[in-house]
Amino acid sequence: SDHSLTYPKSPSDMDWASHYPAYTVKEESGEYEKEHGAESESHDPGQPTTVRAISKPVEIADIGCGFGGLLFGLAPEFPDTLLLGMEIRTSVTEYVQEKVRALRTQNVATNGYQNVSCIRANTMKFLPNFFTKSQLTKIFLCFPDPHFKQRKHKARIVSYTLNSEYAYVLRPGGVVYTITDVQDLHNWMVEHFEKHPSFDRVSEEDQEQDVCVKIMRTETEEGKKVERNQGTKFIALFRRVEDPPWP
Numbered sequence: 001s002d003h004s005l006t007y008p009k010s011p012s013d014m015d016w017a018s019h020y021p022a023y024t025v026k027e028e029s030g031e032y033e034k035e036h037g038a039e040s041e042s043h044d045p046g047q048p049t050t051v052r053a054i055s056k057p058v059e060i061a062d063i064g065c066g067f068g069g070l071l072f073g074l075a076p077e078f079p080d081t082l083l084l085g086m087e088i089r090t091s092v093t094e095y096v097q098e099k100v101r102a103l104r105t106q107n108v109a110t111n112g113y114q115n116v117s118c119i120r121a122n123t124m125k126f127l128p129n130f131f132t133k134s135q136l137t138k139i140f141l142c143f144p145d146p147h148f149k150q151r152k153h154k155a156r157i158v159s160y161t162l163n164s165e166y167a168y169v170l171r172p173g174g175v176v177y178t179i180t181d182v183q184d185l186h187n188w189m190v191e192h193f194e195k196h197p198s199f200d201r202v203s204e205e206d207q208e209q210d211v212c213v214k215i216m217r218t219e220t221e222e223g224k225k226v227e228r229n230q231g232t233k234f235i236a237l238f239r240r241v242e243d244p245p246w247p
């Protein structure tokens with residue numbers, strides 16, 4: 001159950017600085033009220049009135065990140081980009097957060113892994129509360145649904161409605177990455193992204209040249225499991241197209 005989950009009312013209400021302290025921008029207290037007005041509509045009066053800002057927004061999201069293998073593979077590859085894992089299980093989220101802390105300590109000399117963090121969230125709800133329109137450049141959906149066949153359509157991480165949310169938070173030119181060992185799920189994801197007007201499938205040639213695809217195949221925990229069992233990994237990438245001009 002996700003009853004105990006809390007969501008920011010808007011992306012500006014997220015305390016991103018606690019996740020990426022190395023990117024904190026020093027703000028005088030009261031700046032937030034000056035900018036948004038003391039009675040800012042999106043602000044919960046029960047919450048502290050200053051949210052520390054960071055110097056750049058999160059650009060890469062790993063939806064259902066599990067134990068974070070992909071994040072830790074991508075973080076050194078994109079050292080100037082902020083990455084965020086989103087995971088619904090409390091203990092798994094805590095494991096990833098603990099690992100981030102340990103990696104930051106081990107790599108303090110190089111400032112390594114300051115660009116990666118993880119939050120507990122049900123990504124099927126309120127994604128636009130975390131990210132603004134066109135904020136993200138990459139969204140990963142890696143081995144998203146092991147119980148695909150038993151799941152009702154509404155409970156699936158890829159659907160026409162959710163794809164519209166991915167399209168909202170992803171900027172034109174940005175990419176959704178999918179990988180699974182369940183062929184029916186692969187077909188389902190391809191069908192639903194292809195029929196969505198905001199997405200085009202990336203060609204296999206471009207797909208195979210993308211460094212993220214290599215990392216996604218080898219660094220995800222599920223990817224490693226499938227490798228051990230000599231299973232097949234189905235991959236598909238979808239590029240966010242420009243919105244058509246208003247009529």
Ligand code: SAM
Pocket residue numbers: 063064065066067069086087088089092121122123124141142143144145146220221222223
């Ligand atoms: N992406 C990782 C990988 O490839 O190794 C983990 C894959 S695991 C099969 C699926 C993960 O998605 C689980 O950790 C599960 O808790 C998480 N998950 C499932 N539904 C979710 C949701 N609605 N929001 C966030 N995480 C979710």
